Amino acid sequence: MSNIHEQLKQRRKALGLKQEDMVLRIGMARQQYQRLEARGNPRLDTLELVAKGLKMDLMLIPQEKLRAVRDLLEGKTPATSGITLSAKGTVTQKSLSDDPWHGLLEDDE
Numbered sequence: 001m002s003n004i005h006e007q008l009k010q011r012r013k014a015l016g017l018k019q020e021d022m023v024l025r026i027g028m029a030r031q032q033y034q035r036l037e038a039r040g041n042p043r044l045d046t047l048e049l050v051a052k053g054l055k056m057d058l059m060l061i062p063q064e065k066l067r068a069v070r071d072l073l074e075g076k077t078p079a080t081s082g083i084t085l086s087a088k089g090t091v092t093q094k095s096l097s098d099d100p101w102h103g104l105l106e107d108d109e
């Protein structure tokens with residue numbers, strides 16, 4: 001997976017936007033946005049603002065769930081075939097087509 005700077009650039013281009021368009025969408029100067037795409041170090045609130053302008057959401061994903069999330073986003077069937085282990089140690093099996101997000105967050109029961 002590419003770094004966050006490249007992801008922002010790819011998303012902006014996928015939306016057919018130029019760097020100058022970010023001025024109108026999020027109120028950030030073009031030069032500031034250029035620095036961000038070129039490996040700037042944004043604060044969290046800046047990153048949230050840019051994500052909103054690009055119709056994206058920021059999400060923290062537990063490392064043990066990262067492969068399943070990547071597989072799901074790429075349209076692949078996760079290697080676990082719907083088997084999840086809750087924080088309480090309960091093993092459940094659910095079809096990915098029934099609920100593709102089941103078990104991605106530990107609070108699912």
